[in-house]
Amino acid sequence: MDLNGYSTTGFYDELITDAGQPRPAAIPLMDRLFELEQGEIQQRQRAAERALFESGTTFNVYHEEQATERIIPFDVVPRIIESDVWDRVEEGLKQRIQALNHFLTDIYGPQHILQDGTIPREYVDLDNPTFQKCMTLHPPRGVWCHISGIDLVRTDGDEFYVLEDNLRCPSGVSYVLENRRVLKQTFPRVFGSLPIRSVDDYAEKLLATLEHLAPRGIDRPQTVVMTPGIYNSAYFEHSYLAQQMGVPLVEGSDLIVHDGFVKMKTTQGLQRVDVIYRRIDDDFIDPGCFNPDSALGVRGIMDVYRSGRVALANAPGAGIADNKVIYAFVPKMIEYYLDQEPILPNVETFLCGREADCTYVLDNLDQLVVKPANEAGGKGIMVGPHASQAERDAYAEVIAKDPRGYIAQPTLSLSRVPTVVDEQLEGRHVDLRPYILYGKDIHVLPGGLTRVALRKNSLVVNSSQGGGTKDTWVLAQNGHATE
Amino acid sequence: MLLSRVANSIYWMTRYIERAENIARFIDVNLQLSLDQFTPSSDPWGPLIDVTGDRAAFDELYDSTTRANVMRFLTLDRRYPNSIANCIALARDNARTIRDIITSEMWQQINAMHITVKRAADDVIREDRPVDFYRAVKEGCLLFSANTDATMSHNEGFEFCKLGRMLERADKTSRVMDVKYFLLLPDAEDVGGALDTVQWAALLRSVGALEMYRQVHGVITPGNVAAFLILDRQFPRSLTHCLEQAQGALVHITGPHNGHSTAVQRCVGRLRSQLQFSQIDEIIDFGLHEYIDDTQTQLNKIDEAIDKAFFRFTPPAEDIFAQQSAQMQQ
Numbered sequence: 001m002d003l004n005g006y007s008t009t010g011f012y013d014e015l016i017t018d019a020g021q022p023r024p025a026a027i028p029l030m031d032r033l034f035e036l037e038q039g040e041i042q043q044r045q046r047a048a049e050r051a052l053f054e055s056g057t058t059f060n061v062y063h064e065e066q067a068t069e070r071i072i073p074f075d076v077v078p079r080i081i082e083s084d085v086w087d088r089v090e091e092g093l094k095q096r097i098q099a100l101n102h103f104l105t106d107i108y109g110p111q112h113i114l115q116d117g118t119i120p121r122e123y124v125d126l127d128n129p130t131f132q133k134c135m136t137l138h139p140p141r142g143v144w145c146h147i148s149g150i151d152l153v154r155t156d157g158d159e160f161y162v163l164e165d166n167l168r169c170p171s172g173v174s175y176v177l178e179n180r181r182v183l184k185q186t187f188p189r190v191f192g193s194l195p196i197r198s199v200d201d202y203a204e205k206l207l208a209t210l211e212h213l214a215p216r217g218i219d220r221p222q223t224v225v226m227t228p229g230i231y232n233s234a235y236f237e238h239s240y241l242a243q244q245m246g247v248p249l250v251e252g253s254d255l256i257v258h259d260g261f262v263k264m265k266t267t268q269g270l271q272r273v274d275v276i277y278r279r280i281d282d283d284f285i286d287p288g289c290f291n292p293d294s295a296l297g298v299r300g301i302m303d304v305y306r307s308g309r310v311a312l313a314n315a316p317g318a319g320i321a322d323n324k325v326i327y328a329f330v331p332k333m334i335e336y337y338l339d340q341e342p343i344l345p346n347v348e349t350f351l352c353g354r355e356a357d358c359t360y361v362l363d364n365l366d367q368l369v370v371k372p373a374n375e376a377g378g379k380g381i382m383v384g385p386h387a388s389q390a391e392r393d394a395y396a397e398v399i400a401k402d403p404r405g406y407i408a409q410p411t412l413s414l415s416r417v418p419t420v421v422d423e424q425l426e427g428r429h430v431d432l433r434p435y436i437l438y439g440k441d442i443h444v445l446p447g448g449l450t451r452v453a454l455r456k457n458s459l460v461v462n463s464s465q466g467g468g469t470k471d472t473w474v475l476a477q478n479g480h481a482t483e
Numbered sequence: 484m485l486l487s488r489v490a491n492s493i494y495w496m497t498r499y500i501e502r503a504e505n506i507a508r509f510i511d512v513n514l515q516l517s518l519d520q521f522t523p524s525s526d527p528w529g530p531l532i533d534v535t536g537d538r539a540a541f542d543e544l545y546d547s548t549t550r551a552n553v554m555r556f557l558t559l560d561r562r563y564p565n566s567i568a569n570c571i572a573l574a575r576d577n578a579r580t581i582r583d584i585i586t587s588e589m590w591q592q593i594n595a596m597h598i599t600v601k602r603a604a605d606d607v608i609r610e611d612r613p614v615d616f617y618r619a620v621k622e623g624c625l626l627f628s629a630n631t632d633a634t635m636s637h638n639e640g641f642e643f644c645k646l647g648r649m650l651e652r653a654d655k656t657s658r659v660m661d662v663k664y665f666l667l668l669p670d671a672e673d674v675g676g677a678l679d680t681v682q683w684a685a686l687l688r689s690v691g692a693l694e695m696y697r698q699v700h701g702v703i704t705p706g707n708v709a710a711f712l713i714l715d716r717q718f719p720r721s722l723t724h725c726l727e728q729a730q731g732a733l734v735h736i737t738g739p740h741n742g743h744s745t746a747v748q749r750c751v752g753r754l755r756s757q758l759q760f761s762q763i764d765e766i767i768d769f770g771l772h773e774y775i776d777d778t779q780t781q782l783n784k785i786d787e788a789i790d791k792a793f794f795r796f797t798p799p800a801e802d803i804f805a806q807q808s809a810q811m812q813q
Contacts, residue, residue: 054591230580240582243582248584266490267486267487267736
């Protein structure tokens, strides 16, 4: 295997310079790839996929009559991030998550940031029923967003940009951990020659973050992971995290509110639960408080939460801060609450709710990516340059009807990483989702989920739309492989 | 301390694995037996359907008990809830809901078996050497048990594994004995008469008991076979052994004195002491078939009692009362 014919033209490549040489950090990996005989890389690729399939690292896909389980396509060539670059990213993420948490405390309390007009009142959906119901809540230890995933992209060698904040139930961390396990089997020698920061302590850190929230005076709090159930597409992750933390995985029907506490139904009767890592959306968590039709949640759980006798992570209502309109104001929040310059820049964002922005967006739909403000998982996005005139026209009407519900961003030239295609390497676009835990202090998992658009020239990295994943290697300073 | 739903899944996961193993054993033995030209029975595959107790389900789907039909029905037919393929799929479904409780070794073993069975498809029946397939299933199930013993903490969840495995095994041993007995000896007074040793040996082999039987009793006689499979305390598939193990698991789960589960303890204790104080002559006088029939009824009662005590959660009565009075005060 070699780099003959490998093109970096037009895009920043994470591993290869414009002159066609491996970047210094990528040299041991590339040397190893060049040693491989014809066909060997595919063999390793298949072995890695088999290992993921056999360990059941799958997600559910629904079509026709049967649900099938699939692995998320996985590419064996990792992405490598140098130590100093990562340190800056880590600082930036900590700063951002702190600001977002301040914002949540403020917005559900005195609303200073709205009072003084730093964020115009009309951009926050204050009438939203979920928002209203969370108005008087005080999450334990003042933390709202315990587990977040912040999507980053790179367009050149200098800077990571924040593309999106995910504060509801960000998923994917299980793939980070499993990808690493499998890649260690795939390239054991390269791991020996590079100081790659370990991700293995994530479950430990997550458990500590959750236990930190427990009602005071409890020695070993009973912590659980709450899942919507086996048919949820992220079910693997829910059970994986519960298993890794050694805590029960519960469904709504396993819990009951009894004597003012949340309890679980066990073979020995009812047992009190102290901390719930819920992987179920606000709307479904308590039919008595939010969506009355939900069969997934637990009636009365919000009352127990309000009285401080159970902790929920993430805090109900935290999702209001990962709205794509609010996203545009996060740099301002950092200045406002922390009195600091933002370390990680936002992508330039046009708010259709502003008249001038809206006009610009409608005039330039063929250049822009337009997104609904309050959707997640790539839903409802229109990539202007790839859409037909008819699609753009239809979208323009939708925007005109509800301008405040949409934002637009320039089409980015996402960086690329060499990816195995047939017998050789080709550049494919990637993004990056690091995971941030906010407990006693803030911990950033070194690396995160690198999602890769496996189709040639595609910018879409979502797994539901043909995206795959790669392992992400964050290097430590030389000689400090595991910090 | 275990979620009721999880305890239910553990129990059924192990029961389904044990069931798959037993079916594979029966078929494997029958395959070898049917190759023997001295086989006396004209319908060597029909009894296998009777062992399952699902004759009606078979008749609805197939018109005759040919080798291919019976093998397909018991091995791969997804329309039949207790086929090997379904048992393993159900075991895996249960395992998926309790991935956080079982070890990765247990999960990977179930998952690997599921993949093997899915890939096997119809090849098993057409193929020249189906024996390899059934051996793989048996070994896969045993590997699951071994992984359970060796990697899972011997905690409450583990005891539910044991409970499920032992009750399923008791059920299958009693069924195989009943069917063979019933087919071969419709009249109780024939016991002790001229018998086809090949068939009785096959019966022993189908529950993996031939060598161990020989060590204890030597020559094959129906009374001794029945005594061995019902009363032998040391043989791991005998009814007595299974019930003793199940009772032990139950004590671990509930502790010796727990009002919550006395009904289960009573059911298991009753059957166990009945076995403990039985003599084979009495059993034969009573009628082997009748005795086994009664055992099966009791096994079903145990299963129901377990379901009620551990899986179907109802809040304790005084708590409901407390809730009601709290509501009235509001």
